[in-house]
Each structure stands twice: as C-alpha cells, then as structure tokens.
Amino acid sequence: MKRREFIRKGAVAGVGTYAATKLGIPKLGAARQKAASGPVVLSTWDFGLRANEVSWKLLSAGSNSLDAVEQGIWVVENDPAITSIGYGGLPDETMKVTLDAAIMDWRMNCGSVGCIEGIKNPISVARKIMERTKHVMLSGSGAHDFAVAHGFKPEDLLTDESRKTWLNWKENMSDRDDWVGPHDMDDLTDNHDTIGLLAIDKKGRISGGTSTSGMAWKIHGRVGDSPIIGVGLYVDGKVGAAASTGVGEANMRIVGSFLVVESMKNGQTPQEACETAIRRAIEVHSKQIKADKQFQLAYIALSRTGEAGGAAIRKGFQYAMYKDGINKLYDAKYLYTQ
Numbered sequence: 001m002k003r004r005e006f007i008r009k010g011a012v013a014g015v016g017t018y019a020a021t022k023l024g025i026p027k028l029g030a031a032r033q034k035a036a037s038g039p040v041v042l043s044t045w046d047f048g049l050r051a052n053e054v055s056w057k058l059l060s061a062g063s064n065s066l067d068a069v070e071q072g073i074w075v076v077e078n079d080p081a082i083t084s085i086g087y088g089g090l091p092d093e094t095m096k097v098t099l100d101a102a103i104m105d106w107r108m109n110c111g112s113v114g115c116i117e118g119i120k121n122p123i124s125v126a127r128k129i130m131e132r133t134k135h136v137m138l139s140g141s142g143a144h145d146f147a148v149a150h151g152f153k154p155e156d157l158l159t160d161e162s163r164k165t166w167l168n169w170k171e172n173m174s175d176r177d178d179w180v181g182p183h184d185m186d187d188l189t190d191n192h193d194t195i196g197l198l199a200i201d202k203k204g205r206i207s208g209g210t211s212t213s214g215m216a217w218k219i220h221g222r223v224g225d226s227p228i229i230g231v232g233l234y235v236d237g238k239v240g241a242a243a244s245t246g247v248g249e250a251n252m253r254i255v256g257s258f259l260v261v262e263s264m265k266n267g268q269t270p271q272e273a274c275e276t277a278i279r280r281a282i283e284v285h286s287k288q289i290k291a292d293k294q295f296q297l298a299y300i301a302l303s304r305t306g307e308a309g310g311a312a313i314r315k316g317f318q319y320a321m322y323k324d325g326i327n328k329l330y331d332a333k334y335l336y337t338q
C-alpha cells in the first residue's frame with residue numbers, strides 16, 4: 001500500500017511539473033519553493049535609501065510588507081526638499097500640486113489615486129481605496145473627498161521653494177508673453193521622479209508602492225503611469241514585483257511593470273525582465289529618445305526569492321537595495337548609448 005501511495009503521489013507531482021512546463025513557466029517551480037530569506041527592500045533613486053531604512057526596520061521587527069511599503073514611502077512624501085513627490089512636489093502649469101500613487105500586495109489587492117490635491121500622503125489614500133472600497137482607482141476631487149471622509153487632513157502642499165521654481169518656469173517660458181523673469185533656467189531641468197518601493201517581509205510576502213507629483217508643469221488633470229496598475233506598478237505574489245520611474249506616457253504605451261513581472265513569470269531574472277521592458281520602450285520611442293536628451297524611463301524589479309534588477313533607457317538611474325543588513329545604492333544598467 002505504502003509503495004503504491006508513493007507512486008501515486010510521485011505521478012501527481014510529475015503531472016504538476018509537466019503542466020508548469022507546458023505553460024511556459026519552468027523556472028517558477030524553484031521560485032515557488034524558495035521564498036526570500038529575511039526582508040528585502042528595493043526602491044528607486046537615492047532618496048530610496050532613506051525610505052529603505054524605515055521599511056527595513058519595520059520588516060525586521062516582523063511587520064508585513066504592505067506596512068513597510070506604505071511607511072517607507074511616507075519618508076519621501078513628507079520631505080519638502082524632494083521636489084517630485086508629495087509635500088513640496090513641483091506643481092502643474094496652473095500652480096496646483098497634484099499627486100499620483102499606487103499600492104499592491106501579494107494577494108492581488110490593489111488601490112490607486114490619480115491627480116489628488118491637498119493630501120500629503122497619497123500612498124495612504126491608495127491603501128484606503130484598496131481596503132475600504134470595491135474600486136481600485138479614484139481621481140481628482142472625488143479622491144480628495146474620499147480622503148477627507150477617512151480623516152486625512154487637507155493641507156497646502158505648495159512650498160515657497162516650489163512656488164518660486166514654478167514662477168521661474170512661467171517667466172522663462174516665452175519672450176512673447178507678458179511675464180518677465182530673471183532668466184535662470186538652472187533649476188528647471190530635474191522636474192520629475194517617482195518613489196517606487198518593493199518589499200519582501202520575513203514570511204516571504206511581497207508588496208509594492210509608487211508615489212509622485214508627476215511631471216512638473218503638466219497640463220492640469222494629467223495622470224501619469226505611477227498610479228496605473230500594471231504600468232507604474234505590478235505585483236504577483238507568486239512571481240515578484242516591478243515599479244517604474246521616468247516619462248509616464250512612454251511607460252503607458254508598453255504597460256511596462258506588467259511586462260517586467262510577466263517576463264519574470266516566463267523565466268527571466270529580474271535584471272533580464274527590466275531590460276526586456278526597456279528594449280521595448282526604446283523600440284517604440286526611438287524618435288523621441290533621439291530628439292530629447294532628458295527622455296528617461298527606468299524599472300526596478302524584485303523576484304519573490306529576493307533577487308533584484310534595474311534598468312533604464314539612459315545613464316543616470318540609480319536604485320537602492322537593502323538586503324542582508326546592507327543598504328546600498330546601485331547604478332542601473334542603461335541600454336541606449338547613442
């Protein structure tokens with residue numbers, strides 16, 4: 001009897017393996033068995049280092065990855081010196097600060113907020129939408145009202161610094177209007193970034209989040225890629241997660257974060273998967289990339305086993321990883337060299 005049972009179990013296991021191979025996900029077998037050991041945090045840009053610190057501390061104390069993502073992102077949202085996210089984010093062309101954010105966990109729960117005004121922590125509004133509504137995304141005044149109903153305090157997110165930067169932009173836009181400025185364009189170049197933060201907790205559960213004020217001087221009402229599930233952020237608890245930063249419109253055309261996670265599902269490493277999406281973006285946007293030296297798009301990816309990757313169109317993108325007790329900044333590989 002025992003032997004028969006052993007054979008039957010073996011046969012069932014064999015069928016499982018065959019089915020996975022037929023579906024084109026042979027490498028997943030290993031990924032499914034081996035969850036990451038200990039916490040891992042991966043985030044975009046150098047400000048990610050500070051966000052990682054908070055997330056790591058929470059994860060080390062046993063928090064789940066969703067809390068770690070939300071509270072890591074708070075660090076960047078709350079810092080007025082970071083002019084592309086949350087409080088102090090540069091405004092749109094009408095001098096209004098509008099914010100985008102998204103959050104997703106290992107169980108496919110997700111929430112996001114687009115073009116919200118006057119709320120400092122859009123990542124938490126996104127989480128509320130995820131946990132307290134049947135929707136995934138709210139935008140504009142509806143999102144604001146929802147946040148207020150949940151006790152978020154409306155506040156002015158325009159700092160004096162970002163107002164002055166806006167004024168500089170306005171005055172230098174054209175010499176055929178009636179605004180006259182000091183013609184100092186220096187602080188106008190670095191005008192968009194996103195915090196994307198992916199985390200794995202001690203139990204191997206992966207979550208991710210994004211938050212940004214989007215492109216400075218954008219048309220009022222513009223929503224970028226960051227709050228769109230599958231574009232700016234995607235998490236598949238059985239595979240891994242990805243997030244993006246850069247020109248949101250370029251990312252929308254290729255549904256980049258989903259492409260990264262799906263490529264991992266099909267057997268690519270996080271690094272290979274990021275490069276797959278960047279190659280696709282370059283293919284689709286070759287003219288714009290050639291014409292505009294600032295045209296940038298980048299991805300970070302984390303497999304549920306704790307392997308990380310990052311890639312960008314151009315040189316300059318950095319990501320921060322906290323793993324095995326070390327928090328470190330990495331230069332991402334870039335694929336456009338002309």
Ligand code: ASP
Pocket residue numbers: 192193194212213214215223224225226244245246247248249
């Ligand atoms: N992806 C953001 C947006 O398009 C901006 C950025 O990350 O640079 O809104």
